[in-house]
Amino acid sequence: MKVDTNEGRLVAQILAGEVWPPLGDRHGFRVDPDGRPFVLPGMGGVTLGVHCGDPATGYAGDHVEPGLSVRHRDPAANYALQYLSCVGNTVVIASGPAAGAEGFVIGQHAYVLTDVPEEQLRRVTAGDQVTVHAVGQGLALAAHPQVTVKNCSPRLLAALAGGTRADGRLEVHVAARVPADAIGAGAGMASEYANTDLMGAYAGLGDDLSLGLEGLRIGDVVAMADQDHRFGRGYRDGWISIGVISTGSCQLYGHGPGPSTIMSGPAGAFHLVDDVDANIRVLAGAPAGAAA
Amino acid sequence: MTPVLPRGDDPPIPPAPPAGGNTGRLISANMLATVEQASTGSDPYRVDADGVPYVPVGDGGIVLGVRLGDGAWDHAGDHAAPGACLVHADPAAGYALAAQACAGNLAEVRTGAAAGETGAVIGKRGEGGRVIVVFDQSVLRRLRPGDQVAVRGRGQGATGPVPGVTLCNIDPALLDRLPVEISGDTLTAGVRAVLPSRLAGNGIGRPTPMWDLDLQLTPASADRHGAAGLRLGDLVAITDLDARFNAGYRRGWLSVGLVVHGGSPQPGHGPGVTVIATGPAGPLAAVADPAGHRGLTEEAALEVARAPR
Numbered sequence: 370m371k372v373d374t375n376e377g378r379l380v381a382q383i384l385a386g387e388v389w390p391p392l393g394d395r396h397g398f399r400v401d402p403d404g405r406p407f408v409l410p411g412m413g414g415v416t417l418g419v420h421c422g423d424p425a426t427g428y429a430g431d432h433v434e435p436g437l438s439v440r441h442r443d444p445a446a447n448y449a450l451q452y453l454s455c456v457g458n459t460v461v462i463a464s465g466p467a468a469g470a471e472g473f474v475i476g477q478h479a480y481v482l483t484d485v486p487e488e489q490l491r492r493v494t495a496g497d498q499v500t501v502h503a504v505g506q507g508l509a510l511a512a513h514p515q516v517t518v519k520n521c522s523p524r525l526l527a528a529l530a531g532g533t534r535a536d537g538r539l540e541v542h543v544a545a546r547v548p549a550d551a552i553g554a555g556a557g558m559a560s561e562y563a564n565t566d567l568m569g570a571y572a573g574l575g576d577d578l579s580l581g582l583e584g585l586r587i588g589d590v591v592a593m594a595d596q597d598h599r600f601g602r603g604y605r606d607g608w609i610s611i612g613v614i615s616t617g618s619c620q621l622y623g624h625g626p627g628p629s630t631i632m633s634g635p636a637g638a639f640h641l642v643d644d645v646d647a648n649i650r651v652l653a654g655a656p657a658g659a660a661a
Numbered sequence: 662m663t664p665v666l667p668r669g670d671d672p673p674i675p676p677a678p679p680a681g682g683n684t685g686r687l688i689s690a691n692m693l694a695t696v697e698q699a700s701t702g703s704d705p706y707r708v709d710a711d712g713v714p715y716v717p718v719g720d721g722g723i724v725l726g727v728r729l730g731d732g733a734w735d736h737a738g739d740h741a742a743p744g745a746c747l748v749h750a751d752p753a754a755g756y757a758l759a760a761q762a763c764a765g766n767l768a769e770v771r772t773g774a775a776a777g778e779t780g781a782v783i784g785k786r787g788e789g790g791r792v793i794v795v796f797d798q799s800v801l802r803r804l805r806p807g808d809q810v811a812v813r814g815r816g817q818g819a820t821g822p823v824p825g826v827t828l829c830n831i832d833p834a835l836l837d838r839l840p841v842e843i844s845g846d847t848l849t850a851g852v853r854a855v856l857p858s859r860l861a862g863n864g865i866g867r868p869t870p871m872w873d874l875d876l877q878l879t880p881a882s883a884d885r886h887g888a889a890g891l892r893l894g895d896l897v898a899i900t901d902l903d904a905r906f907n908a909g910y911r912r913g914w915l916s917v918g919l920v921v922h923g924g925s926p927q928p929g930h931g932p933g934v935t936v937i938a939t940g941p942a943g944p945l946a947a948v949a950d951p952a953g954h955r956g957l958t959e960e961a962a963l964e965v966a967r968a969p970r
Contacts, residue, residue: 400906549859550901550910554866557875557929566866568910577912595859600708603928604860604877623866623909 371532372539373511376523381504384450385463386439386481390414390495399431402571402578402622407431409620413438413480415493421475421484421588421650425617425626426572432624433617435587436472436490438480439499452561454481455505456613456629457525457652462489465497473652474501475588476615476629477520479563484588484653506561513539516634517599520561525613525631528655529590530647534640541611541632542644544589549604551580552596553623560598564615564627571625572618585626589614590647592639598630609636613649682820684833689815689970692758694747694768694792697722698806707739709926710879715739719923721746721791723804727923729783729795729894729959733932734880734924740933742922743893743959744780744795747810755790760870762792763816764919764937764957765835767966773808775800781966782812783894783957784921784935785830787864787872793921795959815970817870823848826940827905829869830918834968838961839896840954848938849946850917853895853954854888858902858910862929869904873921873933880924887951894957895920897934898947904939915942919957 391413398406410416411430419428419435437460441447458474460483470492472485481501485493505522512533518526531540553566569580585591591612597605612628619625699722706714719727719741727736727743747768749755766782780796792812796804816832822843828836840851856876864874876888876897883889891897896917903911904918918934925931938945 402903402906402909402911404906550857552859552865553909556861556865556877557863557927568866575911577914578910580910597710597928599928600710600712601928603710603930604862605710605928606882621866622903622907624907 370526370529372513372526374523374526375509375511379504379507379523381502382453384453384501384503386441386450386499386501388415388437388493388495388497388499389440389480399621401620402574407620411618414495415490417487417490419587419617420487421653422648423587425585425587425589425614426570426583428618430618431620434478434480434482435475435617436485437483437493437499439483440480450481450501451477451479453503453506454501455503455520455522456631456649457522457528458504459502461500462493463498463500465493467492467497475649476564476613477562478616478627482615510539512537513638515638516632518632520629521631524655525649525652528651530644531642538638538640540640540642541592542590542642542647543592543611544645544647545582545585545591546641547582547591547593548580549595551582552593553625555627556602558602560602560630564629565593565602565612566619566624566627568623568625582626585614586648587614587617588649590649591628592641593628596633598633607636609634609639682822682833684819687815687819689813690761692761692812692814694749694758694810694812696804696806696808696810697746697748697791707927710928715926722806723801725798725801727893729957729962731893733891733893733920736923738923739925739927740786740922740930742786742793744793745801745804746786746791746793747812748789748791756871758812759785759790759792761814761817762812763814763830763832764935765832765962765965766815767813768794769811770804771809771811773805775803775808779967781962783962784919785871785873786922786933787867790871795962821848821938821940823944825944826938828938829904830935831937832965835962835965838965839957846944847946848944849948850896850898850938851954852898852917852947852949853891853956854886854951855898855900855947855949856886856888858899860886861899861902861908862931865908867907869906869908869936873935874899874908874918875925875929875933876931877929878931887949890951891920891932892956893920893923895954896956899934900942904936908936913942915940915945915947917945917947
């Protein structure tokens with residue numbers, strides 16, 4: 370994205386995290402939109418075979434978290450890890466057979482979600498340590514004071530298409546436009562934590578549940594209508610929040626593929642361009658390293 | 662006697678539910694709860710939808726002077742509920758308390774200066790598993806956080822009086838005291854406003870028996886939706902929302918609920934709705950009366966709760 374930023378003044382921190390196991394409870398079942406109980410994999414641990422650019426829906430899974438799901442054992446240190454990790458930050462695996470392998474943050478979901486190439490991902494398991502090069506909170510666009518940027522690394526911003534237009538608006542390429550009707554679980558929560566589940570993407574279930582979002586892919590950049598995520602996730606007429614799809618398929622009702630928010634502002638501050646290639650898989654080839 | 666099916670025939674069609682549903686078969690359970698103390702984090706501030714820090718007041722615990730019938734934004738509070746919130750220190754027992762307590766249930770104070778006094782459950786709030794109980798103001802003034810209260814949970818499992826409509830979170834006896842009409846195969850609720858599901862914020866995607874749904878409305882935006890006169894205790898309807906299990910988007914459905922707490926400055930939050938009925942639009946209907954609607958009153962809630970069962 371061609372846009373002036375305060376990147377040179379950002380503060381980077383090295384944060385430790387741990388690949389966290391999937392968690393269950395004694396009774397296991399959750400309930401789908403039609404009242405059917407299910408037990409399905411998705412959250413936590415190491416999820417293989419799903420990467421940026423792959424479909425977000427259609428899996429026999431619930432809250433599919435691509436790649437690594439990372440937390441910190443200490444609650445306060447974990448909040449710092451969740452709040453300060455930004456989409457596009459470099460993650461280095463620090464222990465276990467895959468030590469030294471690199472990936473990048475694709476979003477938060479009460480875990481920091483990390484895409485790692487499949488070959489290295491296969492050698493990771495819960496308990497392995499990771500290091501997150503956290504930088505991005507505080508990022509600001511001098512020419513776009515109405516646009517709040519969050520959870521977005523300078524590396525991601527640089528890799529995205531668009532930028533400052535001659536008319537002063539910020540051009541953002543999006544793979545999908547999301548109606549406010551789709552906003553599910555995550556509404557009312559802090560927008561630096563977890564993500565916004567989108568309803569209306571229950572592939573294979575009834576037409577009455579559909580909002581036309583079944584085609585979303587992991588890593589897609591999307592625009593959410595009437596959403597102001599500056600100070601938490603809330604409805605505001607005429608605003609737009611930009612997010613990156615960081616989680617996939619849900620069977621749990623009121624949940625679904627979820628964008629982690631990276632921008633928020635009045636609709637007039639943006640110029641949206643529909644672009645099927647608007648996906649953070651571009652980061653796989655983007656310059657990385659500690660400054661990313 | 663074991664029923665005998667005619668060989669080779671389909672099973673007989675079960676008899677239609679009796680008029681009035683299965684009220685006679687509902688389970689009543691006495692649950693222990695304690696009066697909550699409002700709590701905050703180490704930072705006194707929350708941040709409102711415009712980015713302004715504020716100190717939350719009335720978010721749980723005992724709240725004086727907020728009454729059913731008051732405007733949803735009359736008080737400078739955050740999620741302020743009319744009366745006292747009850748909790749349980751053990752999280753699992755708290756979830757059961759929230760899931761099984763229903764509007765119209767009796768709450769009897771067991772300890773402290775108000776021991777022996779009674780109130781009525783009007784709804785619940787999510788996350789922490791809170792049950793909201795109205796008491797006379799004279800009783801509220803004598804309550805103290807930590808006082809024990811017995812809640813007689815009754816209502817979950819009630820079958821709707823109309824096929825296709827699911828009741829939840831309400832003792833069916835309270836339906837008679839609300840502007841609800843049953844005519845043929847339709848349950849019609851008189852409501853303050855009919856609102857689109859996109860205004861349902863915190864609580865969406867959560868289990869309806871344990872969470873309320875916050876309406877993302879402010880005094881400034883409510884007028885556009887015919888909800889400027891929203892009051893505590895009002896019935897409201899939310900379109901395209903199926904709340905049988907978790908609350909979620911389903912085109913052509915309708916959910917009706919009680920407004921159980923006031924507005925909130927937080928983004929994604931606002932006046933809270935405890936859902937009491939959900940079903941396809943058709944069997945479930947709502948008629949809005951923005952100016953004249955009268956919902957649940959303190960008097961009706963207390964009378965129903967105190968009536969012998």
